[in-house]
Amino acid sequence: MSLERPWLDQYPAGVPAQIDVDEYPSVVSVLENAIEKYRDRPAFTNLGKTLTYAEIDRLSAQFAAYLLGELKLKKGDRVAVMMPNCLQYPIATFGVLRAGLTVVNTNPMYTPRELRHQLVDSGATAILVLDNFGQTVQQVLADTKIRQVITTGLGDMLAFPKGKIVNFVLKHVKKMVPEYSIPGAVRFSDALARGARHTLPKIDISADEIAFLQYTGGTTGVAKGAMLTHRNLVANMQQASAWIGKNVRYGEELIVTALPLYHIFALTANGLVFMKFGGHNYMITNPRDMPNFVKELSKIKFTAITGVNTLFNGLLNTPGFDKIDFSSLHLTLGGGMAVQRSVADRWKQATGCTLIEAYGLTETSPAACINPMDLPDYNGAIGLPIPSTDACIKDDDGNVLPQGEIGELCIRGPQVMKGYWQRPQDTADVIDSDGWLHTGDMARMDEKGYFFIVDRKKDMILVSGFNVYPNEVEDVIAMMPGVLEVAAVGVPDDKSGEAVKVVIVRKDPSLTEEQVKAHAKEHLTNYKLPRVVEFRKELPKTNVGKILRRELRDTTAA
Structure with a gap:
């Protein structure tokens, strides 16, 4: 049965039905392209310090050279990165990718039990960790294949004396850095200095190599690593930029990055897609501190922000939010969980900008459906399948259901993961023989091709x-x-x-x-x-x- 695609008629002007997945061979080539075009533009800001694209280029190349020249890591080796939003994150992540290695994003809030599972399962050989979480790493190290621990403090990338003050306050005043001891650990700044002594060789990275092992919960109660290849991520960057690219000003966007970059939503949407636009990521390290978050927002004229419903709701209920200058804001993207109508309505009222809902999964790198960017108001839908993406509703026997009927939402496209790391059966359970990823979400499609989530099939x-x-x-x-x-x-x-x-x-x-x-x-x-x-x-x-x-x-x- 041929698949009907009513959503194509609803595409905003200028959005193509298909994207060119082969324009860039890897995430690294997109990064290098952005560095060439936007060298002197600000790329990332955190705690008052800004790094330009040229500085990200230099520092990430040094980290890549350290991993290859000093640690002698080989293509395909896994490096865990355990940190919140701070300047070390993009330097390290792009460094790992430029070295032809795989990033294992690790939630810094993990307990020892959760961290042990992820490090053992991924077989990571090195880990970069913020001092605040060093004690957790110390507790599990003996059970893992980690050969080198690299540590860093939140203030380490900041200028003197601010960096020293930040580290001192966190450790001695706020007591947020528990004592730990990891013999042989190397400081991040030393790793960069050592890397500077090596020349980074030209690394050929093929589209099918794994860029990220992105862990997501499993129905068996065990987190599984979704293998996201360079092709998966390039495809999703191409899809998302085709969808929102007409609404952005290349080299001029200032996007607020409050969701953690170790989470797939912020990683792709903010860290990668806006990098392609030459955008400037304004990173919030602790968005839970809402009064401070609002204070940060009042210092800048931001043009875009991504978040989950709870984040938007929290901001709306924080004193001072209504005093912020929203005159430059033209893009608000909500995902990760259902956006509530009441929050979307209040957001529009407060900022003048529609909260656009999107839908995705770790397994789809993540974007699968997004609402049109020119949507006048919240519509309760998760949107339309984005370019080069098919979506359908299936019953329990795998039959495609007609419009309006409720069944399991299935997604097919170049952004669908390669599979779960070393779990062929789990992979076969979610990706069928025709390449459809079964999302576990119950949904329906209306006559225009908009999809609506109704409930979850999974117990998640x-x-x-x-x-x-x-x-x-x-x-x-x-x-x-x-x-x-x-x-x-x-x-x-x-x-x-x-x-x-x-x-x-x-x-x-x-x-x-x-x-x-x-x-x-x-x-x-x-x-x-x-x-x-x-x-x-x-x-x-x-x-x-x-x-x-x-x-x-x-x-x-x-």
Whole structure:
């Protein structure tokens, strides 16, 4: 059956149906092209310090030369990067890519258990970590293949004396840097200095090589590495820039980057697509500190911002946000989780700029559907499939359903990942023989080709744009001797879209909610923590004994 593509008739003027995936052989060639065109333009700013494209070129080349010349890493080796938004992030990431190696983006908030799994699974041989999280790395190092740890402080890229002051305050005043000891660790600044002694050889990078191992939760409760190739990411940059390129001024955009660059949304949208535009990324290290975030925004005339619903909602509810100068803002992109109509309406009212909703997954690098950039108001849809992307709705037997019917949203295009790292069965479970990625989201398509998310087929819980897999939470809670059975489900939450709830059958009648929460905090990152704990006599199950999470969700909602 031939696929109908009604969305093509809705494309804004000038947006092509197909993109040229082969214009650039790799992410590195896009970077080098941007460096050539925008050498003296600002590329990244953080904590008052700005690096130009020329400086990113020099520093990332030094880091690449260090990895190859000093550490003798070989093509395809994996390097973990564990840091929030700071200047070291783009230098290191582009350095790893320029050396022909693979970046393993690592959430700095990981607990030792979560970090150990990712480092062991990826087989990373080196890791760059911010001092604040050095203690976590120290705890797991012996279990991994890491041969070299590179450490850095948040103030290390800043000028004297500011850098020294920032590091001192974080460690001694705010107590945000726990003591750690990693013998043989090298400081990032020393690594750059050592790299400067080597000449970076010309590295041929083919489109099918893995650029990023981007970890995402797994239905088995284990995070899996999505293999995103250079071709996947170049395709998504080409698709997104074809979609929004008519709305940007090349070499003049100032984009606020508050979502962490280790998350696929900010990585591609801000870090890569806006680099292609010669844009200037204004990085916010801690967007949770809303008063400070608003203070930062009031210093600049920004033209674009990306975020998740919780971020926009948080800004709207922070005093001083309404005093910001929004006269230059012309692009607001929301993704990672559902945008709420009330937030979108308030955003438009406060800023004069429509909050455009987009949809994507780690497995699609991430953009798959985006609403037209000239949308006058929020429309509740996740948008239209972007150029060179097909989307359809399938039933459980794999048949394509007609317009208006609800089924599983499936995506096909050059941005769909190569597969999950060393997990052929998991890959086969989500990518079918015709190349369709089964998203696990239940959706429908209207007559114009707009897609609407209705519900999730998967049990995944989406907290502020981050995937939480129930199995992982259940595994952690089940470790408690007082727990007989446990099920984790998502419950609606005004702030984060969804929150984690655990339903427990006690083995020890004296087990309390406080004990459960304290135990979870030891083993899980903040966003995965259960916010609600309920005790029951028994859990609903199928006749084969499988816990019916959907039933628990439904009774909670009711």
